[in-house]
Amino acid sequence: MNRIESLLSKMTLAEKLGQMTMTASSYAVTGPVIAGDSTQAIKDGTIGNLLNMVGAQHVHDMQRLAVEESRLGIPLLIGLDVIHGHRTVFPIPLGEAALFDPKMWALTAQESAREAAADGLAMTFAPMLDVSRDPRWGRSAEGPGEDPWLGARIAEAKVHGYQGNDLAAPHTLSAVAKHYCAYGAVTAGREYASVDISERTVREVHLPAFEAAVAAGVAAVMPAFTDLAGVPMTANVALLRGWLRGKLGFRGVIVSDYHAIAELIHHGVAADLAHAATLALKAGVDIDMMADAYRRGLPEALSRGWVTMAEIDTAVRRVLTLKLRLGLFDDPYRRGARPEDPAAVSARRKLARVVGSRAIVMLKNGQGVLPLTKPGLRLAVIGPLADSSVDMRGPWWGASAPEGHVTVLEGFRQMLSDAHVAHAQGVSIDDDDTSGIAAALERCETADAIILCVGEAAAMSGEAASRAHLGLPGRQRAFADAVFERARSLGKPVVVVLFSGRPLVVPWLAEKSDALLAAWFPGSEAGNAIADVVLGHVSPSGRTPVSWPRAAGQVPIFFGQRPSGRPRDAADHYTSKYLDVANDPLFPFGFGLTFGRFKYSNLRVPAGGVAESDTIVVRVDVANEGRRAAEETVFLFTHDRVASVVRPVLELKGFGKISLEPGETGTVTMLLAAADLKFLGLDLEPVFEAGDVEILVGPCADRSQLLLAGIELAHPAPSGIKR
Ligand code: BGC
Numbered sequence: 001m002n003r004i005e006s007l008l009s010k011m012t013l014a015e016k017l018g019q020m021t022m023t024a025s026s027y028a029v030t031g032p033v034i035a036g037d038s039t040q041a042i043k044d045g046t047i048g049n050l051l052n053m054v055g056a057q058h059v060h061d062m063q064r065l066a067v068e069e070s071r072l073g074i075p076l077l078i079g080l081d082v083i084h085g086h087r088t089v090f091p092i093p094l095g096e097a098a099l100f101d102p103k104m105w106a107l108t109a110q111e112s113a114r115e116a117a118a119d120g121l122a123m124t125f126a127p128m129l130d131v132s133r134d135p136r137w138g139r140s141a142e143g144p145g146e147d148p149w150l151g152a153r154i155a156e157a158k159v160h161g162y163q164g165n166d167l168a169a170p171h172t173l174s175a176v177a178k179h180y181c182a183y184g185a186v187t188a189g190r191e192y193a194s195v196d197i198s199e200r201t202v203r204e205v206h207l208p209a210f211e212a213a214v215a216a217g218v219a220a221v222m223p224a225f226t227d228l229a230g231v232p233m234t235a236n237v238a239l240l241r242g243w244l245r246g247k248l249g250f251r252g253v254i255v256s257d258y259h260a261i262a263e264l265i266h267h268g269v270a271a272d273l274a275h276a277a278t279l280a281l282k283a284g285v286d287i288d289m290m291a292d293a294y295r296r297g298l299p300e301a302l303s304r305g306w307v308t309m310a311e312i313d314t315a316v317r318r319v320l321t322l323k324l325r326l327g328l329f330d331d332p333y334r335r336g337a338r339p340e341d342p343a344a345v346s347a348r349r350k351l352a353r354v355v356g357s358r359a360i361v362m363l364k365n366g367q368g369v370l371p372l373t374k375p376g377l378r379l380a381v382i383g384p385l386a387d388s389s390v391d392m393r394g395p396w397w398g399a400s401a402p403e404g405h406v407t408v409l410e411g412f413r414q415m416l417s418d419a420h421v422a423h424a425q426g427v428s429i430d431d432d433d434t435s436g437i438a439a440a441l442e443r444c445e446t447a448d449a450i451i452l453c454v455g456e457a458a459a460m461s462g463e464a465a466s467r468a469h470l471g472l473p474g475r476q477r478a479f480a481d482a483v484f485e486r487a488r489s490l491g492k493p494v495v496v497v498l499f500s501g502r503p504l505v506v507p508w509l510a511e512k513s514d515a516l517l518a519a520w521f522p523g524s525e526a527g528n529a530i531a532d533v534v535l536g537h538v539s540p541s542g543r544t545p546v547s548w549p550r551a552a553g554q555v556p557i558f559f560g561q562r563p564s565g566r567p568r569d570a571a572d573h574y575t576s577k578y579l580d581v582a583n584d585p586l587f588p589f590g591f592g593l594t595f596g597r598f599k600y601s602n603l604r605v606p607a608g609g610v611a612e613s614d615t616i617v618v619r620v621d622v623a624n625e626g627r628r629a630a631e632e633t634v635f636l637f638t639h640d641r642v643a644s645v646v647r648p649v650l651e652l653k654g655f656g657k658i659s660l661e662p663g664e665t666g667t668v669t670m671l672l673a674a675a676d677l678k679f680l681g682l683d684l685e686p687v688f689e690a691g692d693v694e695i696l697v698g699p700c701a702d703r704s705q706l707l708l709a710g711i712e713l714a715h716p717a718p719s720g721i722k723r
Contacts, residue, residue, distance in 0.1 A: 461501020
């Protein structure tokens with residue numbers, strides 16, 4: 001009998017349910033002290049997993065209780081939300097998506113895993129893979145943005161980054177793909193609200209990232225809090241047992257979201273804890289996070305005959321298998337055995353600076369005001385986010401302290417001199433006090449340029465942070481207007497650095513600023529990363545992974561829409577449009593300026609029929625006609641114009657990058673597997689249909705900026721034509 005079976009055969013019901021339970025320490029509140037009576041429960045073997053605990057010493061102390069003092073000595077699995085860094089904080093995931101760089105996506109995950117594992121942890125509740133097209137939803141900040149193909153690429157990079165090649169290695173974490181699925185489509189963007197979308201949209205938009213995570217070997221999956229068309233995900237047999245385990249062959253652990261099993265009662269599908277626990281277990285949920293529903297409900301469910309011991313054993317087996325894969329049985333103290341090499345820690349900070357600067361999306365650079373390179377440059381760095389370390393972390397900051405994240409002011413002061421950088425806050429983020437505006441305006445007098453730092457506080461995005469108004473909170477608009485007016489009278493440029501966990505609706509800011517940088521929440525090296533771009537030490541290259549609306553009434557807004565039967569025609573009343581705002585976003589997906597000026601030409605695609613097994617080679621020439629070196633991200637979209645099911649006007653299928661000196665031209669080559677042009681047919685099964693497909697290549701999801709070529713898919717459809 002193998003180790004797991006032999007353990008199982010010795011376990012009491014209470015011990016089994018312990019392995020199916022994950023409990024929080026009170027770290028987040030009072031430091032790493034286990035709350036309530038968990039210490040005794042760990043010794044009793046009735047709590048087998050913990051979350052929200054950090055510090056190798058504390059983790060090992062807890063581990064010792066389980067390994068040395070419990071009857072069977074089964075090690076604990078200990079996890080934390082290491083979402084975009086642990087102690088060193090990288091940009092929020094939405095900002096990191098803007099890099100369009102799979103190697104970097106993997107590298108930041110790998111570094112986060114190293115740092116968290118050195119703290120004793122073995123699991124991160126990441127990556128968060130919820131595609132979201134509704135910026136009202138605060139958790140957009142944690143996810144990959146609006147596009148399913150992009151989400152899938154991020155998913156695989158992150159899983160590889162966190163987990164490495166060997167889960168037992170002491171510097172890896174088991175990843176948890178979350179929140180399965182369609183959480184990003186909550187009604188009206190309101191947190192925890194119901195999700196009701198078509199099966200096609202679930203399959204086309206919300207599942208691909210999870211499929212990619214499973215294909216990459218993700219260790220665990222977390223169901224979403226939400227219901228999908230009336231079936232809460234925590235109890236969703238069709239999607240958990242059916243799709244995830246059945247169709248995708250996922251063999252790992254399913255860990256519930258926080259308290260989610262008990263919330264089946266609030267959803268209205270369970271009458272009590274025994275009922276809720278039964279539904280979750282039957283759906284395939286192995287670990288109950290924080291509901292205590294398995295420990296309290298399953299004994300009764302067993303005695304009522306609702307669940308079987310075999311079902312319980314299956315869940316326990318999966319949990320023990322993961323612990324085994326993590327190497328916890330062999331050496332439960334392998335993670336956090338020795339402190340990290342200080343050189344590794346400082347290299348990680350440098351990486352955070354590079355990634356922070358590369359996440360910045362330059363939305364406007366009027367008259368080429370950036371970079372600011374004047375010798376002896378004097379700046380006024382003003383606004384409520386100019387000197388706020390705590391906000392630079394963004395939502396979900398791992399185990400990082402609130403202080404120590406480089407603020408914009410600190411960044412500029414380090415790079416220029418203290419005497420050359422004036423500062424005033426002006427207003428705070430969200431109260432009504434405008435008394436500080438005058439002082440801030442005064443600081444502008446002696447500066448060559450004004451760096452205006454506005455946006456959301458970190459706590460305004462992330463979980464439980466939906467917003468109905470997507471403008472600048474508080475009196476920031478009044479403040480910014482006063483700054484613009486004063487700057488105009490002084491003839492000085494205003495560079496706006498906008499912090500947010502979502503695209504904001506700020507067309508006026510785009511209009512009035514001289515330059516506008518979407519900085520998201522850049523993390524520990526925020527100020528340095530921003531100064532690097534503003535001063536031209538780094539050529540900006542970030543591209544927005546979400547469309548920026550002109551008005552909140554446009555949401556949900558995304559480039560992959562289906563065409564209307566009455567496409568917009570300004571001259572024709574009865575066409576698909578708003579009376580009061582344009583259809584298109586203010587900044588489309590993929591948009592982001594650089595210090596170069598790129599011209600595309602000579603798009604080449606294969607002539608002749610393309611078969612399903614072919615790889616399509618797409619080439620395009622790109623010239624930098626600007627005056628500075630820069631990196632261009634080149635997007636590859638497709639559009640299947642005639643298909644048995646309406647296809648989106650643009651579908652992202654690839655991207656490439658090229659760095660060019662001024663005056664230089666290069667060729668970008670992108671490979672597209674013809675099989676990726678399959679779509680879900682009328683029966684929701686993948687189909688490869690013959691016919692013409694448009695290949696569109698260019699700088700963003702704005703058709704007018706894309707080069708167009710056509711390919712022909714040759715597939716002997718039974719009738720010789722498309723259905
Ligand atoms: C969130 C999850 C998170 C969990 C544990 C929940 O509230 O939805 O994303 O992993 O808490 O902290």
